[in-house]
Each structure stands twice: as C-alpha cells, then as structure tokens.
Amino acid sequence: MIMDRFDHAAELEACARRDIAALRRLYDREAGFLLAVALRIVRRADVAADVIHDAFLDIWERAGTYDRARGEGRAWIISVVRYRALKHVRRASREAAYDPALHEALRDDGPDPLAALAASQEARALHDCLAALPAERRRVILLAYLDGLSQTEIAARLGTPLGTIKAWVRRSLLALKGCLS
Amino acid sequence: MIPTSPDERDVLAGEYVLGLLDAGLAAEVERAAQDDADLARRIAFWEQRLAPATASVAPLPGDAGLWDRIAGSLHRGAGGPLAAVPALPRRTRRVRDAWGSVRLWRAVAAVATAAALALAILPPRPPPESATRFFALLQGRDASGAETGPGWLIQVARDGTVRSLPLTEVEPGSGQALQLWTLWDQARGPVSLGVLPPGGAVRLSPERLDVIASGQLFEITLEPAAGSPTGRPTGRILFIGRARAPAPQPL
Known part of the structure; x- marks a missing residue:
C-alpha cells in the first residue's frame, strides 16, 4: 500500500x-x-x-x-x-432476471480476492480469518460481499442447496466474528 | 424481530451488511439500528472489518459528467435558487440567465464554498491607496426583482484589492448573511468572494480576485449565515452590476 x-x-x-x-x-x-x-x-x-x-x-x-x-x-x-x-x-428483482451464463462469464474476472487481501497490509486480519474458513464458505462470503449475490443466487452458482448456503453463512459469520474481534 | 442473544445479533448484523436479508428485514434492521446502539455497533463492526475485501477491486476511469450530476442534484435539493427567484424585468433577466445557466457552475462549488468560509479580511489600518482600476456600481433589487437604484459600490484597486461599500442599509434576517460573488468566466461560473460582515463594508486581499476585467459581473445575494451551502448563489439577488474603468483623464 x-x-x-x-x-x-x-x-x-x-x-x-x-x-x-x-x-x-x-x-x-x-x-x-x-x-x-x-x-x-x-x-x-x-x-x-x-x-x-x-x-x-x-x-x-x-x-x-x-x-x-x-x-x-x-x-x-x-x-x-x-x-x-x-x-x-x-x-x-434480479432473482427473476438471474442469468447463470452471465454470472459464469463473470466468475473469474479480476484478481483473486484472497490474494489481493494478502497483498494489502491493512487487510491482513480479514485475509487470515477468511483463509481459515473452508474454501467454499469463504467463496459464499465474498460472492455476497463483493458481487452482491443473494443466497438464492449463490446456491444456484455453487450448485448447493439454499439451506446449506444459509447454514454456511451463519457459521462463517460466527467464525469470522471470533477471529476478527 | 431483532434477536437478543449476542451471537444472533452478530449474525443478523453480518447478513445485513453482506446484503443477504430480504428487503423487509433489511429495512427493519435499519430502523432498529437507529435506536439500538448495540446493533448499530455490530453492524459497524462488519462494515469496517469486511471493507478490506474490496482490495481486489481495480478502480475504473472516472465518469466525466458524473460529478456535475451530483452537484446539480445537491443544488436542486437545496431548494433551487432560480425557482425561488421571482421573474425579473427583461433586461435583468438576461443577466440572470447568464448566472443561472447550469453550465456556468461547473467546478465552482468547491472553490466558492471554501472562499466563503475562509474570508480573509485585511487589517483595518488604511494602507497607501492603490489607484482604482474599476468601479462596479451595483443596482439594488427588491423582492419582485424591480430595480431600486444604486445600492452598493465595489472598488477594485490596481493591486487587486477589492473594497465593498454599501450605499444603503441592509439588514439580513436572523441566520442570513450577504454573500459577494463575481463572474469573469462563463465557463467557470460565479465565484464567491466571501460572506460579507455585518454592515457589508469590507476590504478583501488581492489574492481573492483571480482576474478582473471591464464588464465583470458582481452580485450580492442573500444566503444562510455560513454562506451558500452549494457553492453557488442560492438566495435572491439583492445587488448586481458590472465593473467599469474610471475615465482615463482626470477632470
């Protein structure tokens, strides 16, 4: 920086x-x-x-x-x-307009968020705490935070049931809270 | 319902910040956070701790017209000075149109407000007078826009010092002040020379005036006590006139 x-x-x-x-x-x-x-x-x-x-x-x-x-x-x-x-x-109401092809095309644009975090000193804490999460749960958090996807969209993107996504979000937030505090 | 257990509140705050709540629940969280300092603190925690995730986002080139749109919206939100001003006589309206043209105001707001807040008044001790380069005799305008005769004198010395001298008594209402503006460049728009002190008589340092030319417009408007919030005139014009050079030969 x-x-x-x-x-x-x-x-x-x-x-x-x-x-x-x-x-x-x-x-x-x-x-x-x-x-x-x-x-x-x-x-x-x-x-x-x-x-x-x-x-x-x-x-x-x-x-x-x-x-x-x-x-x-x-x-x-x-x-x-x-x-x-x-x-x-x-x-x-992007739920209705959700276009899997568009999201697929956009999925890899830009640098890897985790790598970018590692490069930034001020983001070190977030990097370390995200890195401690299982990869797919980390991805859920970043798809929500950076891409603004809803849980339904994230479920569709990852091919994972909505209920599982909701449980991951909850557990990830509790883990991050403890780690970042 | 907003939960009471700390963990549940953290999860709710986190889901709110991530944008995962439906619109109804998100609105409820926003409302609750206004009175619930603990919830507001938990939301702020996520806002602050997650923000570094944007480190991977590469800036885009700026949108050239976007600031103008923002400044325009701020201006309209402030009540719309032009809409608030009654119709003026035809001759005056041409002047008003020049002042009112949206294009004139580009990039002015910042400079003008700063100038209004940082009005530099020279010490009262009269220094040796520099010869007058321009006078501007400003004509008064009443609330209907009708001319009320000479009301204000602006004198610009050769060294650029500006003196403002009221010829009539003007008492701005409580919470209001008079603000002096000048226009020398249509593209730049009116520039604030500052909020005038009570009474209106003031001497401004030469740096205040970047450019001075014959025909340059001066204007005094009624503004909030701290000066125009938008950096352009928002209140009605009280006095307006153009700079003229004195006759080259002494009588």
Whole structure:
C-alpha cells in the first residue's frame, strides 16, 4: 500500500459542516474505485453511475452521522455505496432476471480476492480469518460481499442447496466474528 | 424481530451488511439500528472489518459528467435558487440567465464554498491607496426583482484589492448573511468572494480576485449565515452590476 495522508474521516467531518469542497475531494479520490465496487454488484455501467450519484448524495446527507470513533471513513463510504448498489439490484428483482451464463462469464474476472487481501497490509486480519474458513464458505462470503449475490443466487452458482448456503453463512459469520474481534 | 442473544445479533448484523436479508428485514434492521446502539455497533463492526475485501477491486476511469450530476442534484435539493427567484424585468433577466445557466457552475462549488468560509479580511489600518482600476456600481433589487437604484459600490484597486461599500442599509434576517460573488468566466461560473460582515463594508486581499476585467459581473445575494451551502448563489439577488474603468483623464 502506498502511504498517503488523505484523511477520509476529516473530509466526512467537513461534509457534515456543509463543505462541498470536501465532498468533491472524496469524489476525486474515490469515485473510480467506488464505481468499480458498484459495477461489480450491479453489472451495468449506467446503473453503477446512478449508484455513485445516489451514494454521494447519501454521503452528503448522512456525513453528520459518521463517527470516527466507530471506524474508518473509507470503510463507511464503501458501505454507503454497497447499500445503494444492493438496493438497485434487489429493486430490479434480479432473482427473476438471474442469468447463470452471465454470472459464469463473470466468475473469474479480476484478481483473486484472497490474494489481493494478502497483498494489502491493512487487510491482513480479514485475509487470515477468511483463509481459515473452508474454501467454499469463504467463496459464499465474498460472492455476497463483493458481487452482491443473494443466497438464492449463490446456491444456484455453487450448485448447493439454499439451506446449506444459509447454514454456511451463519457459521462463517460466527467464525469470522471470533477471529476478527 | 431483532434477536437478543449476542451471537444472533452478530449474525443478523453480518447478513445485513453482506446484503443477504430480504428487503423487509433489511429495512427493519435499519430502523432498529437507529435506536439500538448495540446493533448499530455490530453492524459497524462488519462494515469496517469486511471493507478490506474490496482490495481486489481495480478502480475504473472516472465518469466525466458524473460529478456535475451530483452537484446539480445537491443544488436542486437545496431548494433551487432560480425557482425561488421571482421573474425579473427583461433586461435583468438576461443577466440572470447568464448566472443561472447550469453550465456556468461547473467546478465552482468547491472553490466558492471554501472562499466563503475562509474570508480573509485585511487589517483595518488604511494602507497607501492603490489607484482604482474599476468601479462596479451595483443596482439594488427588491423582492419582485424591480430595480431600486444604486445600492452598493465595489472598488477594485490596481493591486487587486477589492473594497465593498454599501450605499444603503441592509439588514439580513436572523441566520442570513450577504454573500459577494463575481463572474469573469462563463465557463467557470460565479465565484464567491466571501460572506460579507455585518454592515457589508469590507476590504478583501488581492489574492481573492483571480482576474478582473471591464464588464465583470458582481452580485450580492442573500444566503444562510455560513454562506451558500452549494457553492453557488442560492438566495435572491439583492445587488448586481458590472465593473467599469474610471475615465482615463482626470477632470
């Protein structure tokens, strides 16, 4: 990771003081990355742009609720974008529109998430805890978190019964909670 | 129902953050987290600890028009200054159109708000006067947009120092302030010169004004006390006028 001094928390606090220049700095800094996070979930460039638009309005509106004691500003922003992206895909009732061929085509794009985590020092804890999970359970967590797949979609993708996926999610979360705490 | 056992709450919070809850339950969790600090803390735990998983996501090239859309939406959300302004007489409306054109406001918001918040006022001690390069006599506008005569004088010295001198008494309401703007570049749009102090008389350091040219537009609008939240004028125009050079020959 390149060391830099960009202070996401301070920019969010400035947004809470209605400093639109701070929002612009966050945009300049993170929009390309956030667009990629959103695209991975919504799978359409125009929808991803809508997600970022809505997410930045959310950031502006909700910056006052951000508390640096609760965590890093960048993670908070990523969450805002993910929730917006998830709302878009759920509203579009992707369950009905689920296209196994499309998902199959997309399944191997991008670097391996676990390998990327290993390369990032700040992500070391998550890497180690995910690595301790059985491979298929780790995959379930990442398909949900990064690709925004529902449990039904994950079941279809992995050819595993829905009930099994739900049990895996539950056990994985409990294991991760213990490991990450 | 939101469970009470710590493990169940962790699982629910985790499923919420992963996006695995149906819309109804997700909305219930969101509502509950507003009053349930423990649940909010568990949600924040997952948000923070899972975020590094995005390390594998490679940034995309930015979308050139996207910031403009965001800024435009923020502006409309702030109440829409143009919609709030009554129709103006024809001649004035041309000026208003220039100020109101959405294209003018690109990239302005950031700079303008920063300027509004960081108004630098020079010490009151009068330094040797630099010769006046431009005057702008701003005409007052009442609530209906009708002209009410000369109301404000802007003087720009050769060194770029800007002096603002009210010719009439203006009392902004509680929580409101007067904000001074200038426009020299249609592509850049109005730039805030700052929120004026009570009374309105102020001397601004030369750095405040990047460019000064004959015909340059100056405008004073009614804004929230901290200055326009959007970086562009949001309230009605109180005074408006253009810079003119004094006659080259002394009388």
